[in-house]
Amino acid sequence: VDIDAVTSMVGKNESGKTAFLGALKRLNPVDGDQQFELKDYPRKGYVRYRRQHDANPATTITAVMSLSEKEHEEMAARVGRGVLVSEEVVVSKNYKNLFEWEFEMNEGAMVQGLLRRAELPPEITNHAGSAGSISELLNTLETLDVKPVAVG
Secondary structure, three states, rough: OOOOOOEEEEEEOOOOHHHHHHHHHHHHHOOOOOOOOOHHHOOOOHHHHHHHHOOOOOOEEEEEEEEEEEHHHHHHHHHHHOOOOEEEEEEEEEEOEEEEEEEEHHHHHHHHHHHHHOOHHHHHHHHHHHHHHOOHHHHHHOOOOOOOOOOO
């Protein structure tokens, strides 16, 4: 039995050990989909929270993860080389079971990757290539005076 990588959690009764492990399991389940339900919200504050749940679901868990070299390469293959600035990814899940992913990125590199993969005509790529952010790219593309190709 390999005991080099053992983690223990110690705490008083009712201090939240099981709740923490349950939330962690629902973030990254090993045995299928694990959903948070409204009834999982802590009893204290439940009545008030229930009224705002639909419009503003509370975050149930947030975890900071470090990408392995392989995972970093997989992400780079999807979004482009030089886009990911850090190995850290922050993932959160709320009571509606929606995920939110946060990571530091180089938007300029993302724009260049999008332009390469879009296979746009050179005149559009040249015009949009100076954009340093996604919003700049969108603004630039929206201002182009391009006539639609005739279909016929």
